[in-house]
Amino acid sequence: MSKISQDPIRCRVVSQLDNLASRPGLLLLLFAGTYFIGFSLIASKSVVSNDELFTLYIARLPHFSDVWAALATGAEQTPPFFYAISRADLYLFGTSGLALRLPELLAFALMCACLFHIVTRRTSAVYGFLALLFPFMTTAFNFVAEARAYALVLAFSTFGLLCWIWACEGRNRVLALAGLATSLGAAISCHYYAVLSLFPLVVGEAVRSFRRKRFDVGVWVALGWSLSPLVLFLPLIQSARKFAPHFWSKPRWSSMAYFYDHFLLTSSAVPLLVIFLFVVAYGALRRSHADLIESPLRNRIPSYEVVAAVSFLLIPVVGVVLAKAAIGAFSDRYALPSVIGLSIIVAWGLYIALDGRLAIACGLALLFCGFLAIKEVQTLRRVVKTRSDQASTLAFLEEYANGNAPIVISGSTQYTELTYVAPQEMKRRLTYLVDPEMGLAYTGTNDIEQGLVEMKLWAGLNVQPYRAYISSGQKCYVYVVNYPAKYEWIVRALQSADWGLTLVRWQGNRILFLAAPGASARSADTVNPALANGR
Incomplete structure (x- = not known):
């Protein structure tokens, strides 16, 4: 086929992708359908794991005082607010697989919505769409439908980041500061290691204070106030510490490298990352001389916001140092909020590399969404097999x-x-x-x-x-x-x-x-x- 006959086809494809990219409602509807249908099936079919049974057994205790007493033994090292959410969920929706995991399903969706908003406001909707899809390229995927606190920590941490950005801009400042303190406090009240989510905001606010030559008292008070749950939960923390000396996952300096290798670069994402790099290279090679002018995005993003996003990637380092120095226990899932910063940086980087092109970004977004759908199907097949294996085990014991x-x-x-x-x-x-x-x-x-x-x-x-x-x-x-x-x-x-x-x-x-x-x-x-x- 000649080049002349190819051009109209290419132009139509580009036009269709541009049109889709300019309609964020359709993109979000596509994501919502893929996300909620796929993960609802996964949640309903998954075997209730050992960790989730801790959630279930404690959350359904008769009174909240019983929950507090159970946590006071130190056998479960999760703060009470997570169980308050789980108790409300079980009371309203029962104990089916989907009902048990519903708070986490909604929380992860909230994180995605916050990522979309954070990136869209600096770029365009299609790049926000890329940001909300990127966490599924990491093993954060594994915690979408798990009845533990990790998805809630992600949701509250991302919303806290968004509230901090609003507060810095003076947008609905009182509400933004209240949201900042409340959301980060809620994250810490769901998992003690969520205190790591404060690190990027503290670093970002420190840079902002340095640039402004003065402190923003409201922001610093909100950040400090978010730590107040730790005072309330201090007796529970002391009880949990008795399990630290022989905890199953001890902190090691190699845990930092393990996190970056295992958590952010999963084997399932390698093919997609290759395509991603190809698209970026293609976009860079197609630049005209005029395109080489510095992207306006670099002037639109405040330096403190960039520093905060990058600092999220340092959470594993801070977490291991903290665990080595004071806690004695660390698992890579405790550093999961790193995914927040990575998703934002990837979307910003794509916007700069592709000069804000909508068609290429939309094609890449559809590719990401297809990856999510494939990953959901693979996971659903795996959880169905696990359930079948569990039934076979019971039949094996019954027979022999x-x-x-x-x-x-x-x-x-x-x-x-x-x-x-x-x-x-x-x-x-x-x-x-x-x-x-x-x-x-x-x-x-x-x-x-x-x-x-x-x-x-x-x-x-x-x-x-x-x-x-x-x-x-x-x-x-x-x-x-x-x-x-x-x-x-x-x-x-x-x-x-x-x-x-x-x-x-x-x-x-x-x-x-x-x-x-x-x-x-x-x-x-x-x-x-x-x-x-x-x-």
Whole structure:
């Protein structure tokens, strides 16, 4: 085909993309449909995870004083406001998978809306659309439909950033300052590590104060006031600290690099990032000489706003330093608000690189939206398979764990998740043997063991002291997944106690033993998979 015949086609495509880019309502409607349909299905089909069961069991306690008492044990290190939100949600909508995760679903959408507004006001709607879509290219995606505090922290932190920008501009200043203090305070009241979200705003406001040669007292008071929940929750924080010495995720200096490598550059996003770089390069090569003039965007964004956005990327560094110096526990999800700054910077960078072109940006936005839809389908297939595997596990135990002997589940996560969905008769047999000292000796951590000791009081779990059970001499089945597993010590402990382990069934990664004191049995360490007739 000749170049002449190609030009009209290219012009029509560009015209259509320009037209779509100038209609933000359609773009937002496309996102809303993709987001809410996809994640509603994911939320409704997902297995309730071990962490989410902490949310559920504590949130449905009879009175809020019971919630406070449960948190005062230190076994759950999440502030009370998160449970106030969860209790209201359960009261209004019940305990279905979708209802349980509804606050997080709405919160993540709020974060996206704030990102859209922050970027749109400096560029155009299509670049705001790119900003709201970018978090789904990171593993922030995994926390959209999880009934934990992380999506709420993202929502409150992003809204706090927006309120700070409004306050700096003098827009509805009293409301903006109130929103700044309230939103950041709410974030901290949902997760203690949300205090890291103050860091970018403090740095940005410090730069603003330096440039203005005077302090904005209202902003500094609002930022300081947002820390007030920490005073109220100090007794709970002190209780939680007793779990820090043997926490499952200790802070390491390498945690900084791990975050940037694992959290912001996920393997699933690599193909899209390659396309993204190609589009940017294409846009740069198409610039005319006139386009090389400095982009007006650079003059529109105040320096303090740029500093704040960039400072979000330093949250993992600040978090690890804080954890090393004072807390003793750190997981990469605690630094999740870094995604806020990255999304804004990417959108601004695209606007500059593409000289504000609408058609290319709209094409890229549609690509991002397609990536989101594909990722949702992949996740939905995975969660459906996980639910099917859980049902298969229960069927496996029903078929091969004959009689009424207790079924000891070797992993705490498997135990809590299976107990939640098991039929009542099976639930009575499912058992977890707990011993914080032995857990520490075998695995190097015992916060999970200590947590289950407390959790059984809230959830009515059949968690029994390991030493007392061994002394009773009662035989039991032992269910193991992927033996040997790092955090599952029960098989090794039984062998050390001279209990015999007889292989009952080996099916895939599922292994079922019959354990009895002093029995003459094959050692679990020498089981040959070829001997297992279900293999």
